[in-house]
Amino acid sequence: MLEKLIEIIVANSEGLDPETITEETDFVSDLGFTSLDIVNCISEAEDLFGKEIPEEELEHIRTVGDVLELLK
Amino acid sequence: MKEKKSLHEQYQSRKIHPVAKFPYRFMSHVAKILYYKKFDVHFNVHVDLKPYRDTPYIVIGNHVSRIDYVYLGLPFYPDTLNYVMGYNEIFKSHLNLVLRAMKIIQKKNFVPDLYAIRQMKRVLKEGGRICILPEGMSSISGHNQPSQTGTGALLKAFGVPVFGVKTAGGYLANTKYNLEERPGHVDVDVDLMFSPEDLKSMTADEIQEKIDRDLWHDDYDWNKEHHYRFKSKGIAENMHQLLYWCPKCHTALQMESTKDTLRCKCCGSGVTVDEYYDLHPLNEESVVPDTPSIWFDMERAWVKKQVSDINYRLEDHVRIGTIPKDHLIKNNQSSEITGEGTLTLTREGLKYVGTKEGEAFEFFLPSSEVPTFGMCNDVSRFYTFVDGEFIEFYPDRESTELWDQAVEEIHHLNDGPWKDFPEDHPANRRLTKEFLDSL
Numbered sequence: 055m056l057e058k059l060i061e062i063i064v065a066n067s068e069g070l071d072p073e074t075i076t077e078e079t080d081f082v083s084d085l086g087f088t089s090l091d092i093v094n095c096i097s098e099a100e101d102l103f104g105k106e107i108p109e110e111e112l113e114h115i116r117t118v119g120d121v122l123e124l125l126k
Numbered sequence: 127m128k129e130k131k132s133l134h135e136q137y138q139s140r141k142i143h144p145v146a147k148f149p150y151r152f153m154s155h156v157a158k159i160l161y162y163k164k165f166d167v168h169f170n171v172h173v174d175l176k177p178y179r180d181t182p183y184i185v186i187g188n189h190v191s192r193i194d195y196v197y198l199g200l201p202f203y204p205d206t207l208n209y210v211m212g213y214n215e216i217f218k219s220h221l222n223l224v225l226r227a228m229k230i231i232q233k234k235n236f237v238p239d240l241y242a243i244r245q246m247k248r249v250l251k252e253g254g255r256i257c258i259l260p261e262g263m264s265s266i267s268g269h270n271q272p273s274q275t276g277t278g279a280l281l282k283a284f285g286v287p288v289f290g291v292k293t294a295g296g297y298l299a300n301t302k303y304n305l306e307e308r309p310g311h312v313d314v315d316v317d318l319m320f321s322p323e324d325l326k327s328m329t330a331d332e333i334q335e336k337i338d339r340d341l342w343h344d345d346y347d348w349n350k351e352h353h354y355r356f357k358s359k360g361i362a363e364n365m366h367q368l369l370y371w372c373p374k375c376h377t378a379l380q381m382e383s384t385k386d387t388l389r390c391k392c393c394g395s396g397v398t399v400d401e402y403y404d405l406h407p408l409n410e411e412s413v414v415p416d417t418p419s420i421w422f423d424m425e426r427a428w429v430k431k432q433v434s435d436i437n438y439r440l441e442d443h444v445r446i447g448t449i450p451k452d453h454l455i456k457n458n459q460s461s462e463i464t465g466e467g468t469l470t471l472t473r474e475g476l477k478y479v480g481t482k483e484g485e486a487f488e489f490f491l492p493s494s495e496v497p498t499f500g501m502c503n504d505v506s507r508f509y510t511f512v513d514g515e516f517i518e519f520y521p522d523r524e525s526t527e528l529w530d531q532a533v534e535e536i537h538h539l540n541d542g543p544w545k546d547f548p549e550d551h552p553a554n555r556r557l558t559k560e561f562l563d564s565l
Contacts, residue, residue: 082238088276089238090283093247096240110139112240113514 055103059122062098066091077119099125132451137216137232142208142245144254145229150199150206153228157196165299165312171201172317173289179205182250183287186319188270188341189259190296192502198257198291201316207257208249210242212502214461214509214516219454235262235500236274236544237511243280250284260337263500266368266530267422268297269344269553275497275543278334282325290319290340297345298356298403303368303505310356335548342552346403346417355401360385362399365418367505367524371425374413376565378425379525423556429531431565433473433539440471440532442525446482447507447518460503461518469519471532473540476510478517489513497537497544499530 060075067085081087087095092115099121100106107115107124115121131139161167185207187198195209213234216225231249233242246256258280260273281288295312319340325333365388366381374395381390389396389408396408399418407414415421432438447461455462465487467480475492489512499508499519505526509518521529538546547553 088279089240089243090276090280092238093240093243094283096244097247108139109141109241109244110135112244113138115240 055125056118056122058102059095059099059118059125062095062102063118066095066098075118077117077122079118080116081118082116096121130452133217133454134449134451138241142229142231142249144249144252145206145208145227147204147206149227151204153224154199154203158200161193161196162200164307164309165295166309167197167312167314169201170313170315172315175202175205175316178287180253181286182253183255183289184250184281184284185255185257185289185291186260186281186337186341187257187291188293188343189261189264190293190343190345191300191302192264193300194259194264194293194296195257197293197296197312197314201291201314202255202289205255207255208245210246210256210258212263212500213239214449214502217449217455218458218460219456220458222454231256234511234514234516236497237495237514246280246284250286260341263498263502264302265297265345266302266501266505266527268301268346268417268419270338270342271498272545272547273334273337273341275545276330277337278330278332281320281333282328282330285322285325287318287322288320288325289316290337291316292341292343294343294348295345295354298349298354302501304360304364305504306358306360306363308356308358308361311352311354338547338551344417344419346419349403350417353402356403358401361401361403362386362388362397364504365399368527369418369421369425370524370527371428372413373415373421373424374411376428378428378528379523420556423553424561425527426531426535427557427562428565429528430535433532433535436473438471438473438532438536440525440529442469442521442523442529443467444469444478444480444522445520446478446480447509447520448482449516458503460507461509461516463520469521469529471529471536473536476533482517493533493536493540494542496533497542498534499526501526501530 060072064070064072081092103125105125208229210231210233213232216232231245233239249256260277261271262274292315299308299310362383366383370381371378372390375393377392380392387398395412397405397414405414445463446465448464465482470477476496477490479488501508507518507520508526
């Protein structure tokens, strides 16, 4: 699951090395993602994993691991 | 038993869809009756909007006042717009019902907000239209501030036509420093700013720069040319909260204002202000900037110089306000007081030590995370978000604007993500070299 999510994150960025991304990676401070970048990643991950993250959980998302947890 | 959701949780769990036609059109008529005649609003639409009817598009505009939304919708009528508004507005008791019916998208300004972005995407995907004011806060000074980080990238990603609305006179009718309504004259100009093809061919930075140039406007300059009268019972009242710095002796926080007069308690220099917002010298020794907004720019230049000192420190005792969990805020307030403490700004960032809701509370935000403060009422208080929570500061001194300018200039100095206007922007050509050298 993490690998698939990392693939989505890399596809939504420019030149990110997948090896540097872990569950602890922070979207904003580590990857420099904007809110839109994160929402796009979440949308694609939701489609892929067939589960929707509720609206009220969005404000708690900081890291790759946060998204994974909500999609489990 | 399931725990009851707080108001915040209730509103952050709403899925926003395009606003229904009936309540939107009803409210448009109400706005028209209440405001258009009163403020003498004139619309100039420079593009044929018919081909765009009922299709998704975005409306953006300069944010001149807290009631811009009543000007922005009519040119696009009968199309409906979902307005993107400051997060806290929906918690005000007198606005709550209307804003919920209008399906506004609440946004936490100046911080990442995944919730708001997802709602914008959904509304456009479902064929609706959204209205964004990229400055994120109504004008403090009478002219624009740079648009929020990421605006260009957002418009490019959405890829739908973008209409620009430029409002003139709206600030002078509803200034930030005084909540009095001052009927005069308002011009609203509408044009296509970006076609989908433009957005595709331009970079996000180019789009952002065009927004900051095309929507640039200064209400005081505009009225120097047009000379409309804005009726007021005290045109200069509270002006000292905004123009807190003396252009003659360069002392801060010693200005005072009465009905039509603004003067420095230290040196006596001052102005009288007429209903055209023209400034006149109070005495022979007074130093008088061309307009209040030039005055504002002068004090910002002074602040910029102050914060260049590595040991710069601004400190005030403040009360803090938060949004209640279980009830709406009454009396046109923006928060309820729940604590007090000491707020400190240094070159590193913003620190608070004190109480909140009866318990010890402290935080530190690095300057990169505080590009500016929001002001959702007047110039007596300012807010930011701490771990997603709305925290409003009420300083004991009338120092809000000093806090605002200092935090912005430190953010720029530390190369924070929110950028100032580029050097060749009209905003940066207003002060003389002689004045800048005198600081």
